[in-house]
Amino acid sequence: MKILSCTQQKEADAYTIAHESILSINLMEKAAGLLAQAISERYDKSHRLVVFAGPGNNGGDALAVARILFLKNYPVEVYLFNVKGTLSEECLTNIQRLKESGFANYTEVSNQFDPPHLGSHDVVIDGLFGSGLQKPLSGGFAAVVQYINASPAQVVSIDIPSGLMGEDNTHNIRQNIIKADLTLSIQMPKLSFLFAENADVVGEWQLLDIGISREFIESAKTNYYITEASEMRALIKPRKKFAHKGMFGHGLLIAGSYGMGGAALLASRACLRSGIGLLTVHTPVCNHDLLQSNVPEAMVQDDVHDRCFAEAADLDNFQAVAIGPGLGQEEITVQALFDQVSNCYIPLVLDADALNIFSSYRNYLTRIPRHSILTPHIKELERIIGRCSNSYERLSKAKELAAHLQCYIVLKGAWTAVITPDGVTYFNPTGNPGMATAGSGDVLTGVILSLLSQGYTHEEACRLGVYVHGLAGDIACQQKGVIGMTSGDIADALPAAWKQLMETK
Ligand SMILES: NC(=O)C1=CN([C@@H]2O[C@H](COP(=O)(O)OP(=O)(O)OC[C@H]3O[C@@H](n4cnc5c(N)ncnc54)[C@H](OP(=O)(O)O)[C@@H]3O)[C@@H](O)[C@H]2O)[C@@H](O)CC1
Numbered sequence: 001m002k003i004l005s006c007t008q009q010k011e012a013d014a015y016t017i018a019h020e021s022i023l024s025i026n027l028m029e030k031a032a033g034l035l036a037q038a039i040s041e042r043y044d045k046s047h048r049l050v051v052f053a054g055p056g057n058n059g060g061d062a063l064a065v066a067r068i069l070f071l072k073n074y075p076v077e078v079y080l081f082n083v084k085g086t087l088s089e090e091c092l093t094n095i096q097r098l099k100e101s102g103f104a105n106y107t108e109v110s111n112q113f114d115p116p117h118l119g120s121h122d123v124v125i126d127g128l129f130g131s132g133l134q135k136p137l138s139g140g141f142a143a144v145v146q147y148i149n150a151s152p153a154q155v156v157s158i159d160i161p162s163g164l165m166g167e168d169n170t171h172n173i174r175q176n177i178i179k180a181d182l183t184l185s186i187q188m189p190k191l192s193f194l195f196a197e198n199a200d201v202v203g204e205w206q207l208l209d210i211g212i213s214r215e216f217i218e219s220a221k222t223n224y225y226i227t228e229a230s231e232m233r234a235l236i237k238p239r240k241k242f243a244h245k246g247m248f249g250h251g252l253l254i255a256g257s258y259g260m261g262g263a264a265l266l267a268s269r270a271c272l273r274s275g276i277g278l279l280t281v282h283t284p285v286c287n288h289d290l291l292q293s294n295v296p297e298a299m300v301q302d303d304v305h306d307r308c309f310a311e312a313a314d315l316d317n318f319q320a321v322a323i324g325p326g327l328g329q330e331e332i333t334v335q336a337l338f339d340q341v342s343n344c345y346i347p348l349v350l351d352a353d354a355l356n357i358f359s360s361y362r363n364y365l366t367r368i369p370r371h372s373i374l375t376p377h378i379k380e381l382e383r384i385i386g387r388c389s390n391s392y393e394r395l396s397k398a399k400e401l402a403a404h405l406q407c408y409i410v411l412k413g414a415w416t417a418v419i420t421p422d423g424v425t426y427f428n429p430t431g432n433p434g435m436a437t438a439g440s441g442d443v444l445t446g447v448i449l450s451l452l453s454q455g456y457t458h459e460e461a462c463r464l465g466v467y468v469h470g471l472a473g474d475i476a477c478q479q480k481g482v483i484g485m486t487s488g489d490i491a492d493a494l495p496a497a498w499k500q501l502m503e504t505k
């Protein structure tokens with residue numbers, strides 16, 4: 001699914017109106033019908049609906065919603081903010097229609113606003129500003145937002161919480177943004193919904209398909225997508241009757257040091273549960289028995305060192321290599337890592353301590369072969385690129401790094417972002433907070449290594465790997481719950497995740 005900018009979303013409305021013989025006011029009526037339906041599914045008529053409408057088409061939506069729900073016998077109260085005396089045509093039409101419906105509980109605010117008391121059972125419908133917001137809210141509008149936010153009422157925002165920008169909020173004023181419990185977003189999600197620091201203003205969000213022109217959406221240029229199950233299903237390579245293990249690749253995992261053998265174990269298990277033909281784990285001698293007894297399917301190659309990775313492995317006969325989980329950062333490991341990476345001629349995944357080592361030796365970053373896959377969580381990324389003040393800035397800098405190194409970056413967290421060397425970002429919808437537990441990232445590394453070894457392209461391995469990993473996390477969460485689940489449960493749920501994805505239509 002594409003994510004378009006607010007400017008493009010306005011163009012999409014205009015294109016739909018011009019090319020699909022629908023009047024602007026009728027498109028708004030369609031949006032309002034869906035908005036009213038979504039609101040009535042959540043809130044029954046015992047709730048008073050207090051509607052705040054702004055001067056543009058977001059306000060027009062809100063007024064139409066007020067009329068539809070009033071006619072369904074909801075108790076409704078409307079405040080229209082007309083401070084400049086300039087209302088959009090559709091906003092004006094909907095004032096007229098609201099009055100014609102017999103609705104009387106209407107206040108137009110042009111100057112002094114006498115705010116109504118809002119109780120905890122009231123529902124605020126926020127239609128102050130949508131995709132037409134040009135700059136942070138200030139003055140009277142900021143005061144209205146702060147009063148709504150200070151109230152105990154539930155808040156439903158139309159399209160986007162008023163005051164929030166669709167993309168970059170670096171220069172926004174946080175206290176002047178509506179804090180919604182539910183955002184009913186029209187047609188497409190906004191990029192800013194996917195950023196952690198906006199979760200408390202966006203709340204839960206839901207998309208409403210109002211039938212914006214498919215033609216426009218398909219031809220619109222964007223660098224942002226949300227991955228869909230059907231796309232991932234289509235990537236899975238079918239297995240032929242006469243398939244043998246030599247066809248599914250031989251991967252090399254370089255992982256584990258003294259006290260961190262578990263990371264090698266988790267990554268190995270995940271790798272083997274994701275379809276690889278053969279797996280060799282290169283690990284210090286201290287982890288030999290652990291791996292042999294707990295993942296008997298894997299071959300173990302002992303490093304020369306007892307306790308840490310000390311000598312680069314020979315890459316002949318492997319289709320892909322992953323380095324990092326539980327690697328440690330011993331001086332001798334640093335040297336071995338640089339040797340391994342500098343001479344790597346097969347697809348490479350760098351995770352965890354491998355990334356931490358590079359963050360201490362940033363000059364060496366350019367030794368990473370083109371198209372390698374880096375899988376940092378936020379902290380690991382910021383050790384390389386420096387502290388960022390918000391998610392938009394972090395994403396922009398991650399894109400710069402991906403372009404500079406010509407690498408793939410998998411920026412992990414909720415909505416994990418897979419960033420390609422040419423700057424396209426795919427956000428992953430699967431996964432849950434139960435995955436915020438030790439070793440979850442090691443599991444992902446194993447999955448991606450497995451896919452690369454099987455001949456999936458770098459981009460496919462990242463996107464499919466991240467998707468299935470999150471799906472396995474969701475299955476583990478259903479079985480064990482968000483608190484009790486461990487990363488081992490995620491690895492154990494991989495077979496069910498693969499099966500579920502393969503059964504997706
Ligand atoms: N048929 C359609 O088109 C459909 C449209 N749809 C709906 O329309 C919404 C977009 O509507 P929109 O383009 O009218 O923009 P909107 O967000 O209402 O704001 C514009 C007004 O705000 C003002 N303003 C801006 N910034 C400001 C600030 N900082 N402080 C104060 N004022 C500020 C601005 O003033 P101006 O800048 O023009 O002086 C103008 O008056 C979209 O989110 C969706 O809900 C859907 O129903 C689908 C069908």
Ligand SMILES: Nc1ncnc2c1ncn2[C@@H]1O[C@H](COP(=O)(O)OP(=O)(O)O)[C@@H](O)[C@H]1O
Nearest residue numbers: 377412413414431432433435438439440441442
């Ligand atoms: N709130 C969340 N929602 C979805 N996925 C999450 C969430 N928290 C963590 N994850 C996923 O769990 C994994 C955690 O990886 P990482 O931080 O490297 O863990 P570790 O270092 O313990 O292995 C990542 O794939 C991340 O996307």
Ligand SMILES: [K+]
Nearest residue numbers: 129158160162
């Ligand atoms: K809004």
